[in-house]
Amino acid sequence: MDSCKHEACVRKVPIFSDLDNEKINKLNSLVKQRKFKNGELIYLEGEIGKNIYIIESGLVKLYRSNEEGNQYILRLLKEGDFFGELVLFKEEQLSSSAEAVGDCTICMLPKDELEKLIKSSPELSYKLLSAITSRLNKTENKLQSLALEDAKEKTMRLLLELAKESGIKKENGILINLPLSRDGLANLIGTTQETLSRKLSALQQEGLISIQGQKKILIKND
Amino acid sequence: MDSCKHEACVRKVPIFSDLDNEKINKLNSLVKQRKFKNGELIYLEGEIGKNIYIIESGLVKLYRSNEEGNQYILRLLKEGDFFGELVLFKEEQLSSSAEAVGDCTICMLPKDELEKLIKSSPELSYKLLSAITSRLNKTENKLQSLALEDAKEKTMRLLLELAKESGIKKENGILINLPLSRDGLANLIGTTQETLSRKLSALQQEGLISIQGQKKILIKND
């Protein structure tokens, strides 16, 4: 809970990484750390957002759900990613929910303080703009995918994305450690676990992938 | 083509609207105006983006298409909206195509110049952040809609959005002037024109809407 840990946290975030020491120290003094257990809710859609969250360690899923309780996972975040930032500048209410995937440690930075810092630091706003722009672009990619691709294409795209994010190169392909259950993965691409499971089996039969237990998939070369 | 027109254009854009006169004049001197005819391509996905585009008058659709030629319309833009901005900060290649819907007049601002201006104006970056953040939020809303809703729900949501954007209040409901053909509208919600047509008919039968010719729909009260 001391400043040493905080520093690590702030420094891990690319958009803060090359701020000068004075500003880093300022941020450190404002950050609070908290641990969340697997499945624990970090915040719920509709709440008033007062913080920006930074992942010190672990995974977090941001999702939305409708009245019938179906959920769609907007993003899966890892160490060094930040979230809750849509509440800066405009919105009061959080538009999605955040939940810990596995145990994780989260740093919280009061929104008001970050707003002040942003206003006084062109450098920082520029980086933030860059980060959010890139997110918008990724989100538009997903829109296109949901609108135009069928379940098999979306499944393959999901695997390729996971591979890009955190795939491990092997001599016969790229090994993926699946961060979520089938159900969670299905929610990432707007389908059901049964459909995902079928498509994975089909891809394996075609020789494109190899399903290794329930938490690993190898995308084969060629 | 003179500065008088340019000023109108720059002033129409909310994020520029309350810059000081010096900056407005700077922008005016950099802006070039061009007219596009209905259906004319403004830019194509994959091109290198060198400008930010501002709509002086008319409508523009931003869309993406896949190999099979299916298109998904990301956004429909109107007077005062700007686009092409994803290319600031990072991306070189444009990730979507832009096409004139009806005749329109577009102002173009060189990307490099805007980048300079942004770096020197915290106020402007703040507004831009706010604008892009709000866009990201809207895009996430669409994702949720595509992932979780069926064709009928998406159709109703589309009508409600159009009504919010540009609906005209009548004594018996809200009248919408449809900006696109059935096919275009269908592409906005990731479905086909036939399905959209069926869903509109169904909504009319249920008494929720009244289809008035091919370019107008009334959303009835209650």
Add this chain to the structure above:
DNA sequence: CGTTGATTTGATTAGATTCAACATATGTGG
């Protein structure tokens, strides 16, 4: 008034969801 393009409707098909059964892991207490 006829031609053209847009829209609606109909019939069929393809794809995904649902619900159910089965299989495979994971975890717990004896």
Add this chain to the structure above:
DNA sequence: CCACATATGTTGAATCTAATCAAATCAACG
């Protein structure tokens, strides 16, 4: 370490929704 209980994942069959292809209707315009 095993047996059982619980989770998670896979497969099958029926159903349903939306896409596709084709035909019919409607609207706009010269």
